[in-house]
Amino acid sequence: MALQRPASLSDAFLERLVQRVPSTSGGSWKLTEVYTGDLLVELPQSAPEDVAAAYARAREVQRDWAATPLKDRLAVFKRAHTLFLDHAQTTTDLIQAESGKNRRMAIEETCDPVMVMSHYLKRAPHLLKPVRRGGPIPLVSSSTEIRQPKGIVGIIAPWNFPFATGISDSISALMAGNGIVLKPDNKTALSPLYGVQLLEEAGLPRGLFQVVCGEGPDVGPALIDHANYVMFTGSTATGRTIGERAGRNLIGCCLELGGKNPMIVLEDADPDEVVQGLMFGAFGNTGQICMHIERVYLPRSQYADYRRRIVAATEALTLGASYDFGPDVGSLVSPDHRDRVRAHVEDAVAKGARVLTGGRVRPDLGPAFFEPTVLEGVTQDMLAGVTETFGPVVALHAYDTVDEAVALANDTDYGLNASVWGGDLDQACAVGRRIESGNVNVNDILATAFASKGTPSGGVKQSGVGARHGDQGMLKYTDTQNLAVLKKQVMGARPGQDYDQYVKGMLGGLKMMRRTRIR
Known part of the structure; x- marks a missing residue:
């Protein structure tokens, strides 16, 4: 008996999903149902110019998003948590159609972004809160660690877990105030596109999360060159190429690579x-x-x-x-x-x-x-x-x-x-x-x-650089600003003071700080 495709995967539904992919070239890629080889939808292919435009649009929206109070940003993901669970069966249908995995693995994949949301909804207020510390001179100086979003994060997601990596890796970056440009694999672009739709239904500003599609050699260089940070999951060989290009651009990257x-x-x-x-x-x-x-x-x-x-x-x-x-x-x-x-x-x-x-x-x-x-x-x-x-x-x-x-x-x-x-x-x-x-x-x-x-x-050795999850999984998407304040000009010799006397006083003060544990 012929395999019956789920009713949720109507042609109109799939066409709406791929409409958000920018493509000025008019090219497309035949995205097929793996089980049968039948065509699901013509997936638009982005050119390097489309990637650049996606970054520009995301940057426009990201400025306001970064200025949005953290509690309001997190409120989006509280709503998204519910939406993702309510629509898990549709997501599962998409994952199965595009990847061919069995239903148990597909439904479990839909749970990963929800678990990531749950963790960072609790942890983000602590991780992103400014931390005030002492300065070099007790009482009159201070130093505050401020976490600021990097800007726009480029994410390259693999075909084996397109929804879990494409969406889960974006969540902590978005919570921290960043925007996203995601490139899923052509074979498995539908489920992450649906994830973006659900996030926008939850209140994520439209345009903040961009999706571009194309073969790696065609759009990969532009994706890295316009990014402030890159998250990649895939082969060690490709990861090495991405790491080299990110290094030339002096931007950070996180690479989860192969294993044996x-x-x-x-x-x-x-x-x-x-x-x-x-x-x-x-x-x-x-x-x-x-x-x-x-x-x-x-x-x-x-x-x-x-x-x-x-x-x-x-x-x-x-x-x-x-x-x-x-x-x-x-x-x-x-x-x-x-x-x-x-x-x-x-x-x-x-x-x-x-x-x-x-x-x-x-x-x-x-x-x-x-x-x-x-x-x-x-x-x-x-x-x-x-x-x-x-x-x-x-x-x-x-x-x-x-x-x-x-x-x-x-x-x-x-x-x-x-x-x-x-x-x-x-x-x-x-x-x-x-x-x-x-x-x-x-x-x-x-x-x-x-x-x-x-x-x-x-991973270690040839299996990657950096990590997802944990505090590191959010802090990697931020830059640290050291905001230092000096209330009174006391760092240096006073007018008319002998510098030798100043140095003696300074060294004596440092000894006292060590004994009294003053920092």
Whole structure:
């Protein structure tokens, strides 16, 4: 039976969404439903001149937004919190249509901006409040730390979580008084466009949040050159290019990049929980999660049992195209990406790896489906051994000692996420602290770390620079102004005073400040 597209995704609705994308060139990109390959809408393509105009418009509105009292800015997001939840099903339909992920992952993605709003609605008043401190001379001087918005933040969002990254990464920047120019991936522009519409319905000034669309080489340089700060989520290679250009422009950037994330299973771990966790860690969002697991290290004494359990659980997963909660695993995002994943598996097999289950494309289900795949015998001369596959493919490895497992986990250029499983939490945490990774989850794959919005989340090594979430996730979008006040001119020798006497008095005063803890 032919797949029925949700009624919410009418042609008129989709056309209204893409009308806000500026395009003076008249070019368009065919945005298709991933499950079927059918055309959803012609997405306008922006030229560099359109990007420049979007920044100019956002700057006009941002001046008044920055001057708006914080409580009034936050009131917009209190209303948006309700709107996002009320319209979560429509957002989920959009996410599924444009990305092909299963419904569980799509509905969970809609929750991320709401969680970010909740956190910063509580935290922003403290983070953005001016902080008065003492000056160099007690009583007659002071220094106040003032947080000011950077201006317009350029955000480049990936296709794997277009709504969560495109909207969530904007929220703290907007609360802090900035404007936004967002470039989503062409394949997944609809859900962030809908998010902007909901924010404007909540009272966000129209024009403050701009969306431009186009291929990276076409509009990326203009997006960076006009920005006051850049937030990027994507590949390490692209992140390096963006970081270099931002550096030349003397602007800051935050880069969440690739990963080759390991999972270490200790001998006292619960096998049922390990296997259940791995099914999400390896195959959630069809393996297209920056923090998902691609390498699993198992105790050699338990390897055979774990291999049997993991293969059986993988083969029990259901794969399919559906707008309900039926299938466990959805589609890859495109036929091109399907071919990349297949190439990694074929390269591994050609060099001696074994496919324990899966490993095949599934054109009978749709244009971009690939079976959940478990490999063993993967080595570092294989693409799947060192390069991020970013698909439903996981490799199993045996280890003899915990030291060996930690060394293997760290033997990578990446350091975004890691997972450790064990019954003794102290021991598991001790192992986790030895892993070179910006995020480490104990007895979980990724959700505990990423959903902890109060703690920064970012990568080390080649997995990124900076972090989202936590205080850093808002303060990075601000500049610090040091407003210093001197009430009386006492810094220097008085008229007629011998300078040697002044220096003696100054040094004596500094000693007194140290003893009395006066700052």
